[in-house]
Amino acid sequence: MTSDSNGTPLVEMRDMNVSFGGVHAVENVSIDLRPGEVLGLVGGNGAGKSTLIKTLSGAQHPDSGAILVNGEPVTITNPRDAKAYGIETIYQTLALAENIDAPGNMFLGRELTTSLGNLDDSAMEDATRRIMARLNPKFENFKTPVASLSGGQRQSVAIARAVHFNARILIMDEPTAALGPAETEQVRQLIRQLKREDIGIILISHDIHDVFDLADRISVMLTGRLVGTVNKDDVTIDEVLGMIIIGKLPGELTTSELADLHG
């Protein structure tokens, strides 16, 4: 998998279009993701970030566009397809069934079963305990519905679910939005660790500092269009803010516009 880390992207999305009743939520957007890379996807509310990644995770049908995984064109019509290609998603809402315990949520839709096809709850709990020992050693509520867990613990469950199934491509939609400082730091460390394991990560975040800290490249969206994709090392936070707010690439910004950003 490391052989083409500089060659074929893990994922390529070409000219993606999604519209809702005449409103273009995503218009001709192309992005790509390489192994071991964190791609920050930023933009204001309604910029189309979530809609774009939903076409990749199988939760939203695009009107047109092509998705390539390892250079091969693929069709993703539902979440099962995406998972089959090793694409896992951690949604902003976490997408947990509140009434079910952590192992049940982790394996929801992919339950371990005995040879007779019965749910193997013990095996699922065992696997959950193992992965939690790695992700969040303090986690101990394996038998209670996740509704009774704290925000950080719930986040752990959502992350564990994405990581456990050997994801090659991980989409994280606002992974730290509901977390305290300590838990946020934990997630950051996890992202760095996954990166070392050559997993490609698309990180959607409102927190520009988060993105700057973690991302290798940053794609900026504004009102459904891609403003541009830049290498983090080549730009300043202000220049990225300029892309987010005004929709201009770093070179196009005037000094007065830059000054306005601080007003």
Place this chain on the structure above:
Amino acid sequence: MSVTEAPITDQEQVPDLPVGGAFKSLVRLTEIDTRMLGMFGLLLVIWVGFHFLSGGTFLTPRNMWNLTVQTSVVAIMATGMVLVIVSRNIDLSVGSMLGFVGMFVALLQAEWLPQLVGFDQWYTWIIALAAGLLLGALLGLLQGTVVAFLAVPSFIVTLGGLLVWRGLAWLLASGRTVAPMDRTFQLLGGGARGTVGGTISWVIAAVACVAIVILLASRRRTRLKFGFRARPLWADVALAAAGCGVVLFAVWFLNRNYMPEGLAMAHAEANGLEWPPEGLNIPFGVANPVLIAIGTAILMTFITTRRRFGRYVFGIGGNPEAAALAGIKTKRTIVMTFMLMGTLVGLAASVQVARLNSATSGLGTLQELYTIAAAVIGGTSLAGGVGSIFGAVLGALVMQSLQSGMVFVGIQTALQDVVIGAVLVLAVAADVLYRRRQAT
């Protein structure tokens, strides 16, 4: 008393009363559902209460035996209703559907089949029962498809069904009463012949006890194998003893419902028993419909807790969006819950028709409300995601106990409805309070 203290939390400062504390730790160690304990308590209060009010005639083997038979039909349907409600839907049509399917099953064995093959063939009951299950499944499939794929709210779809199936039941028989049923088919409904007898009742009880022990032991073994915390051994032993005790006591009690002299004499003669001058106490044994209901409840519990389908139903009820994002085929799952519900209605209709030995167009009227009430009293949340089969069966028993008890003490029908309605609301209110306290 000082009022300047900082607020204190329960765990830290308030010492548990010795008794309450012991009870709490007992509940924690044995992992008993306190709600179920409460239901048992409620049932006991109702039974003992009516026993006194009726001058000591309620808690008798004969009356309890009747109570179990009367509970079966609603209990069978309530097990299916749990899954429908857990998935955030409702089925208001089950009473009318029971009427329609019951009428169909009755006509099939009383008029249509006899015209083809004559009366009382050995296979008539099989065809009739299979047809009932199939018709129920089809009606459920139809309603479920409209709910899941056309996205019409289940309340509306099944409200329509409530009218449509009732109307069809009328049209099928032009309002006639259809009777009698096939002689073998009648056995499904209990009655004097439709029981398994005293000995087999004991055999079933013994098998149930062995099953309880095996289940607890295998669960314990698996948990220890994975190195998880298991219940303390004494708790497992106590649970097994309690479970077996309840089963054995129930069978012992029900087996004291003896046949009246004439029936017993005929039975003795048929089985070559000598008839002593002081007479013989021959028990009826557990009635067939009760065994059918228990079997259904066990099967449904298995489907709900041990199969993917059950897990998906609960996932959908807890968070439909999350279930879909997890790759669950939510629409298909919803259709299957309605199909399962319909199949159980077919079974319940067969039992009901067999028990009454006739079918009328009004068969099953208002049963949807008793079914829903049983599920809800048994702890199924109308908000979805929460419910248990066992609770629903207990709920059905509570409803039937109330109803039978009021008949027993001679309360007029109108007042019975008032009480049942009030109990339903109170039960749900208590449940809401219970959950709120659990949550904090």
